[in-house]
Amino acid sequence: MSDALTNEPAIVVDKVGKAFRLHASGTRTVKSAMLDLLHRRGAGKKSFWALQDLSFSVGKGETLGIVGANGAGKSTLLSLLAGTKVPTCGSLHTRGVISSLLELGAGFHPDLTGRENVFLAGAIMGLSRKQMRERFDAIVEFANLADFIDQPVKHYSSGMYVRLGFAVSVEVDPDILLIDEVLAVGDENFQKKCLKKIAEFRRSGKTMLIISHDLGTIQSISDRILFLDQGKMIGIGDPHETIGGYRSLSRSRQTRGHEREWGTGEARIKEVLFENAAGDTTDTFSYGDSVRCRIRYQTTKRIEAPIFGFSLSQADTRLVFGSNTQVEGFEIDAIEGEGELILDLRELPVAAGNYLFSFSLHSADHRDNYHRLDYAYSITVLNEDRFEGVCRIPCFWNRG
Amino acid sequence: MINQLKDLFRRRELIWILIQRNLKIRYKNSALGVCWSLLSPLFLILIYSVFLGLIRVPIHLPTLVSGIIVWQFHALCLGDSLHCILGNANLVTKAAFPRIILPLSMVGANAVNFFFSFLVLLAYLLVAGTSFGPVWWLPLVVLTHLALSLGLSLIAGSANVFFRDTEHVLSVVMLAWFFMSPVIYEPNMITEAFPAWVQWLFFANPMSGLLTAYRQTLLSHDPVGLEYIALSFAVCWAVLGVGLLVFRGAEPRFGDEL
Incomplete structure (x- = not known):
């Protein structure tokens, strides 16, 4: 493979924006839709830009940390990359199989057994049954659930649930792994296991995007940090510097207004x-x-x-x-x-x-x-x- | 279009796993389990034959049995379609895959159910000693029926994501539709009593043509004009086309709404 090919970025985000429509009441009914239709010509719909004019690329094998206050658009960005939401404008390209840890065990059905859910999750991520059978033992071992794998997951403790979710997501061997604030779950032992796995992923040249509020950890495991604030990119670059920028912004937010x-x-x-x-x-x-x-x-x-x-x-x-x-x-x-x-x-x-x-x-x-x-x-x-x-x-x- | 079909073929294991999941979940925690897919039409048949007997509208039992079993599939599909996207919100918001797999696997699961009740229907017809019609048309009839079910599920499933009124509207529509379709009566009650334009209108209802076609192939009923059935079938495929268009328009916004 030529250098030009290997250096091709795994993720390219170009001028991406994502707007959500705001509904006055939570769920829409036919009545509210009719009212919307009537009002559409007037004031224009209210929309909220969760992300605006975002452009960056992530190289193959790079680990990009994403920091920002709540509501900065971090999770929206990951769901755009995972393909569960569609950008309002701009374009977004990813290369390879994406596995997302947006919410551990999200696709699990409570009435199905751990085994059934593992195969379902694998199929959702696009793996064949054969590929899943090869990985099944490793998943069960990583999650440490050998005794419970044939129990419906509704009987699992939340820790077991999360463990199985993490195990599936990492063992499917994705090219790009999206991790949303999962380093904060599970007991200390399991967290260490996760961090070890993440380090292993880094070494094997996988591309990762990680959201975390644990600034120390994210600084140590990321190659670069993307700093989002209110839907806009404030900076991207060296972990130490960017985290410093994030810290001083959040500090000035938190502490301002008292000075006299x-x-x-x-x-x-x-x-x-x-x-x-x-x-x-x-x-x-x-x-x-x-x-x-x-x-x-x-x-x-x-x-x-x-x-x-x-x-x-x-x-x-x-x-x-x-x-x-x-x-x-x-x-x-x-x-x-x-x-x-x-x-x-x-x-x-x-x-x-x-x-x-x-x-x-x-x-x-x-x-x-x-x-x-x-x-x-x-x-x-x-x-x-x-x-x-x-x-x-x-x-x-x-x-x- | 071709690419989408290829993508679906590539994802056939997911479709199959979801079909299995839907079937497993439907009968989980029920003592009689899969028997319900036969018991509920059985009770319906019992109720309607008593009722029709009381109001002195005699109906040939095989006609009633076939009507109920076919309608049952239709009604179950539409009922399930409301939740095929909404009920899988956790999948839709967390993982990327062609969303059409959800209604597709839901119709698939119901089709598996229908297949078994259909076997029972065939067994019953054999025992009852009715004479079969041109059964070689059956695959086309079933395929058209599936097209209609999928088309309607695509529309109802996506509508319910945006408007929760869909559920209430649908229950009324289904009741009206039941009586407008020849489920518990034979189409000749309409064809003989009304002028031709009413007949055309009657067969613009896709279920009229489907039920009639099932009965003509299975029970060798007096043939209704082929042009009427062709109309119904055309409507079925048109519904699928509209459903696909609606779904394509709605799909990108599922992630935001759920």
């Missing part, structure tokens, strides 16, 4: 820079990182014994921690002109999420608020290990 600035103006906090341990300016930290805040101020006159304060809040403005120079016993006799104060936070002990910083500059007796910046700066904290609550308190267990 007030004060007498005799002294001002000009800006605050956040640095990580390496001294780089950033707004994304990991659990346990140290944060250095460089607070740059400016005064119009000499101010005696000022107090600098800060607080860290969750995205919904719930206070996590706050302190000031007075409480901490750091005395500043006076400030005048421009200057910088450094605040070091050691080992950020908080759960993953977005946080807001507030800063204040006031007099020792709290009477004069020179400058207050409430919820003015936001940072993101990443954490691989999740824990309950806002912060982790170091804890040790011993037998007494």
